[in-house]
Amino acid sequence: MSATTIREAAFLNRFQSVWSRKRRTQLWQVLASSLLLAVAGFGLIAMADYAWELNRSIRATLLISVAVGVVAYFVRSLWQTLTHTGRPATASEIEQAFPELGQAVRTTVQFGEMPAEEIKNDGVASSLVAAMAAQTHQRALPLTIEDVIPVKRLWLLAGIAVGFATLLFGASSLDWEWRSAAQRAALADTSYRDLEVQPGHLTIDEGAGTQIEIDLIGRTNRKVVLMTRLADEANAEWTERTLEELKPSNTEQSSKGTASRPRAEFIAKLDRIVKPVEYRVVAGELASATYLIDVRRPLAIEALKIDLTPPAYTGQEKTTFLDGNLSALEGTVAVFDVTFDKPVKSASIVLAPRRTPIDDEDKNLPIELPLRERTAESSSGGSSAAALNTFTTSLALVEDRNYTIVAEARDGTKLAETKYRIRVRQDQPPQVSFESPGDSIEVHSLAELLMRIRVRDDYGLSQAGVVFQVNNEQTVPLIAEEFATVVAAANEFTATGKVSPTTQTALEKALPLELFELTQKDSVMYFGYAEDNRPDNPQRTETDMRFIDIRPFKRSYKMIDPDPMPSMGGGSLKTLEELIKQQRFGLNRTMQIEKRAAAGRNPDASTLDQLMKFETDLAQNVRESAEGLLARGFDSVDLFFQAETAMLAAVDSMSVGKWENATLQMKDALKFLIEQRDLAALFILKNPDAAQLAAMRAYDRLQAQKLRRPKTDKEEARELIQRLEALIAEESSVAESLDAEPEETRESKGDTQ
Numbered sequence: 001m002s003a004t005t006i007r008e009a010a011f012l013n014r015f016q017s018v019w020s021r022k023r024r025t026q027l028w029q030v031l032a033s034s035l036l037l038a039v040a041g042f043g044l045i046a047m048a049d050y051a052w053e054l055n056r057s058i059r060a061t062l063l064i065s066v067a068v069g070v071v072a073y074f075v076r077s078l079w080q081t082l083t084h085t086g087r088p089a090t091a092s093e094i095e096q097a098f099p100e101l102g103q104a105v106r107t108t109v110q111f112g113e114m115p116a117e118e119i120k121n122d123g124v125a126s127s128l129v130a131a132m133a134a135q136t137h138q139r140a141l142p143l144t145i146e147d148v149i150p151v152k153r154l155w156l157l158a159g160i161a162v163g164f165a166t167l168l169f170g171a172s173s174l175d176w177e178w179r180s181a182a183q184r185a186a187l188a189d190t191s192y193r194d195l196e197v198q199p200g201h202l203t204i205d206e207g208a209g210t211q212i213e214i215d216l217i218g219r220t221n222r223k224v225v226l227m228t229r230l231a232d233e234a235n236a237e238w239t240e241r242t243l244e245e246l247k248p249s250n251t252e253q254s255s256k257g258t259a260s261r262p263r264a265e266f267i268a269k270l271d272r273i274v275k276p277v278e279y280r281v282v283a284g285e286l287a288s289a290t291y292l293i294d295v296r297r298p299l300a301i302e303a304l305k306i307d308l309t310p311p312a313y314t315g316q317e318k319t320t321f322l323d324g325n326l327s328a329l330e331g332t333v334a335v336f337d338v339t340f341d342k343p344v345k346s347a348s349i350v351l352a353p354r355r356t357p358i359d360d361e362d363k364n365l366p367i368e369l370p371l372r373e374r375t376a377e378s379s380s381g382g383s384s385a386a387a388l389n390t391f392t393t394s395l396a397l398v399e400d401r402n403y404t405i406v407a408e409a410r411d412g413t414k415l416a417e418t419k420y421r422i423r424v425r426q427d428q429p430p431q432v433s434f435e436s437p438g439d440s441i442e443v444h445s446l447a448e449l450l451m452r453i454r455v456r457d458d459y460g461l462s463q464a465g466v467v468f469q470v471n472n473e474q475t476v477p478l479i480a481e482e483f484a485t486v487v488a489a490a491n492e493f494t495a496t497g498k499v500s501p502t503t504q505t506a507l508e509k510a511l512p513l514e515l516f517e518l519t520q521k522d523s524v525m526y527f528g529y530a531e532d533n534r535p536d537n538p539q540r541t542e543t544d545m546r547f548i549d550i551r552p553f554k555r556s557y558k559m560i561d562p563d564p565m566p567s568m569g570g571g572s573l574k575t576l577e578e579l580i581k582q583q584r585f586g587l588n589r590t591m592q593i594e595k596r597a598a599a600g601r602n603p604d605a606s607t608l609d610q611l612m613k614f615e616t617d618l619a620q621n622v623r624e625s626a627e628g629l630l631a632r633g634f635d636s637v638d639l640f641f642q643a644e645t646a647m648l649a650a651v652d653s654m655s656v657g658k659w660e661n662a663t664l665q666m667k668d669a670l671k672f673l674i675e676q677r678d679l680a681a682l683f684i685l686k687n688p689d690a691a692q693l694a695a696m697r698a699y700d701r702l703q704a705q706k707l708r709r710p711k712t713d714k715e716e717a718r719e720l721i722q723r724l725e726a727l728i729a730e731e732s733s734v735a736e737s738l739d740a741e742p743e744e745t746r747e748s749k750g751d752t753q
Contacts, residue, residue, distance in 0.1 A: 022149040026081045029154045034074040036161035041066030042185055043168050050181040053192060060187055176261050177219070193218035194261075195286040203294040205413060209271040210293065214243065214281050220264035222284035231276035231292055238280075243268055298416060299409040302389070303339040308332050313533050314427075314459040315501050324405070324420035329459075330427060332397045338371060338405060339390045340415075347371040347391045347407035347415075354399070369393050371407075397424050429539035430457035430530035432464065434546065435506070442549040445518040449548070451478055452508035453528040460501025460533035466509070468526035470516055472667040478526070479509045483533075501533055513550075520678040523671040524548040542595065544588040549674075573684075573696075574704040575625050576677045579618070582707070583647075583673055586615050587666045590650070594659035612651050615666070619647035622673075625703055629680075632695045636679045643672035 045062045048054060054062075171178035183190040196215040204210050216224055224245075227238035243266040270277070276295050281288040304324055310316040311331040326334065336349060351367040371391035391407075401422045407415040436452040443449065455464040465480040483502045511526075518524065529542045589611050593603045626640030646669035653662035687693060 030077040032157035038070045039164040046181040046185040197281050197288045200291050205298045206295050212268040214266040216264040218261045224283045226268045228279045231278045299413045300341045302341040305337040307335040327423040330424050335394045337392050343410045345410045352402040429541045430532045432528045432530040446514040449511040454506045455530040456504035457532045462531045462533045464530040466528050479507050518550050521675045523674045573680050573700050578707040580673045583670045597659050619644045633692045639672045639676035643669040
């Protein structure tokens, strides 16, 4: 048998297969061992960093050491595997594993590798070697010589390595700290904690405050310190402030929604910052960047000037206010000049809504008046830079309003809200009062009455006068003064450059009653008036209607009863006097309502109801008086009923708003009552029946007391004060007279007593 035949023996083929597989397995085993060593070393580094948070240099040193050790082990193991795993070594391992084979395996392998010539030279017959190879094959057939391949050790090492790797990967996947430890073990720039600082760089208004929000994420076992200093003092020391955690650590959510690292929140408040400030936050080994809080000076009003130009008719000069709160006459034109301390993007004046809407449809919204920039050319003085920051607008002042100035600078700052008040004074109507005659007078028909009135107005009068009327006929002006303000003002302005309207004066004139051939039956009324100089709508003031009672020029007295009738002194009835007095009161109130209605002001419903009730009750009293006198023998009562009819007609006119008709009807009622008074006086003077006069006297006393309205508390207090003042004056007079007497006179009086 040749050498080739020996090499191709079945046992040698089987041995070659075992040797090849064993060698590959040992090589994989070297690789698995190296991998296990690397995983274990890496895991130990991660565990050490997890426990002690090693710095990067230590981690790098450990990682290099592990890498060097793994490489050295791998090279050494690979060398040993390659050099100590030859065919004889494998045959020896088979013989050791299977002693029953003896040395047949090594001998067969040894001669099977040798060429035929070498076998022959060694003195061994090829046939003998072939026979031994066949015998070894037969003896090895039932044996599992493949067991010498270290497959189990390979799988064990591989399993341990994969287990370590899986454990490390699983821990990294489930726990953020192990993940960070693994990343740090691989020298990644990963920290167990992160520091987030908001808002970073920012700009705030001067005097405002801000708050700094700090989040310590991850391991929160570090003290958080806020460090601040003024920005313009770069070499100054930092001021440190330890912060307290705002609330217990919560959990940061990862992008996948799973729980990740804890988060501790801190807030630092900085109040009233007036200078730029630098700040940074330190938490253990972490430190934030240095941030700047810049201060932005807020927009402010540098100057506020308001020129007020009153209406021309007042003759008042223009005034200037340096304050936003105004008080001016209605119709005054206000020119606002607002100078800001830096360039302004937009500005306006916002008028607040009215306190009371004009009507139900009034939306009553704020009104915004834009302020326009005053250019350097339109500025009356000052530098162009100042003019560029000056804004102006004009406004006619017609009602009380609140307003604010709203502005925004070009750098985004806004003007602090400040409220101002506009108070508008109304042009008051003129005042007119009688100095002569008194309120209620009684004169004969040939008297001359001095009519003297005093009129005044706050800005100027245009006309004034006195008007009288007899028996409700056409009114006749007694005094009518035109103050020719336009001509006088033009002349004065030409001479002096100023205008001074007439604001007060006194007017007087005698009223010759003899010219009108008056009798006791006539009703004489008069009133004073005045108008101011408002050009568009002059205001007119009229006094209440005043009355003159005409008495006989000559009176004859005759004693007809020893018992005088004090309630009928002068032959008149007190009841009629009271009715006339009350009718005059109602007439004046009705005339006031008529004037207000002519000016477009409707009377108050309750006031109108009260006046209508007053007149209705008065008409009822007139009827009761007429019926009472008629029952006591006084037959001439037709004028009573005519007065009642006129009063009720006046009430009807007032109920439908016919004020002019109501005034005329009430004047007629007053005229009828005055005529009735004259008839009653004649009846009393000419009636000799004492019993009838006594009955009329008793009735007159009761009816007059019924008609007189009770005094109010104010009237009683006023009368009491007047009595006390009279007593004080009397006592003072007595004391002065006593002080004025000579001492000798007082002593002589005392001796006489």
